[in-house]
Amino acid sequence: xxxxxxGKPSGFYPLCNNCFKLRDEGKLDKCEECGKWIYxxxxxxxGKSKTVVKEAPKSESESSELKCIICGENxxxxxxxxxxxxxxxxxxxxxxxxxxxDVEILDEYGNLTIKTDDGRxxxxxxxxxxxxxxxxxxxxxxxxxxxxxxEDGESKTLHPDFYLPDYDVYIEYNELTNKPYLKKRDYVxxxxxxxxxxxxxxxxxxxxxxxxCLKPKLRLx
Numbered sequence: 001x002x003x004x005x006x007g008k009p010s011g012f013y014p015l016c017n018n019c020f021k022l023r024d025e026g027k028l029d030k031c032e033e034c035g036k037w038i039y040x041x042x043x044x045x046x047g048k049s050k051t052v053v054k055e056a057p058k059s060e061s062e063s064s065e066l067k068c069i070i071c072g073e074n075x076x077x078x079x080x081x082x083x084x085x086x087x088x089x090x091x092x093x094x095x096x097x098x099x100x101x102d103v104e105i106l107d108e109y110g111n112l113t114i115k116t117d118d119g120r121x122x123x124x125x126x127x128x129x130x131x132x133x134x135x136x137x138x139x140x141x142x143x144x145x146x147x148x149x150x151e152d153g154e155s156k157t158l159h160p161d162f163y164l165p166d167y168d169v170y171i172e173y174n175e176l177t178n179k180p181y182l183k184k185r186d187y188v189x190x191x192x193x194x195x196x197x198x199x200x201x202x203x204x205x206x207x208x209x210x211x212x213c214l215k216p217k218l219r220l221x
Contacts, residue, residue, distance in 0.1 A: 004037045070095060070103060126173050126207055129159055133210040137220070140166055151192055158191060160199070167218055169198040 003016040004007060005028065014037055015023060022028050028037050031044035039042050068078040068081035070093070075081040076092060080088070094112075097103050112121035120143060127143075134141045142194050145163040147170075149156055162171040170192065185201075192199045206213040214220075 005039070069097070072103070109200075124175075127174060129161065129207055130171065130173060130202065130210060133214070134162070134164075139164060139218075141171075147197070147203070148197070149195055158188065164218075167198075169200060169218070171200045171202060173202045173205060173215075 003019050004014050005019040005022070005214050007018060008016045008018075013152065018108070019028065019037070023037065030036065031038055031046060034044060034046040036044060036046065040065075045099070052138075053204055066077045068084050070084045073081045073083060078085075095103055102178060111123050114122050114123060114125060114128045116128050116135065116179055118131070118135045120131070122128050122131055122143060131143070133199075142165065144159040144161065144162045147158040147160055147163075149158065161173050162172040163170070172185075172188070174181070189199065189201070200214065200217050202210075
């Protein structure tokens with residue numbers, strides 16, 4: 001959606017951030033004929049009226065009931081609050097709403113496009129190969145099970161590629177070998193170590209023979 005005043009992208013909103021500020025400063029109002037936002041005292045593009053009326057302010061109790069469907073924060077009558085809109089406007093997010101109250105984010109990246117043999121969807125062909133091998137071997141696995149940890153007094157999360165509940169071990173697939181990626185990998189592995197969690201790290205070479213890679217580490221005959 002484009003801003004009704006300046007024409008810049010505004011997402012789900014009729015005004016962009018800058019023009020919302022103009023509205024808050026009392027420089028904008030709505031055409032009483034078509035409801036479009038215009039500069040105060042200017043003729044509306046509909047050509048019918050330059051008379052403007054202000055929206056009746058919502059009471060505190062009404063505003064408090066208008067919540068973001070993702071995080072539950074006040075959203076001023078929109079589907080998303082400003083923070084969630086800024087976070088997810090460039091990608092899709094899959095959520096599950098239970099009993100019209102409980103919201104769970106199922107996928108905040110929106111690229112679960114590859115279907116595996118057991119019917120679930122993963123993000124890459126490499127992950128599909130690993131998932132299919134686990135399914136063939138009848139090894140239970142949970143895809144991207146959230147792992148919580150604390151850092152500098154803040155609660156954070158990891159999303160491991162696979163968790164094998166019967167072995168209490170995680171599997172992480174690392175594809176890239178550039179320095180920033182390897183630095184991030186080492187950082188993640190330290191988190192596993194601090195949490196006392198077992199993790200198997202796989203790379204492209206391991207995909208050539210997944211059985212040879214995983215069976216010894218899982219102590220399978």
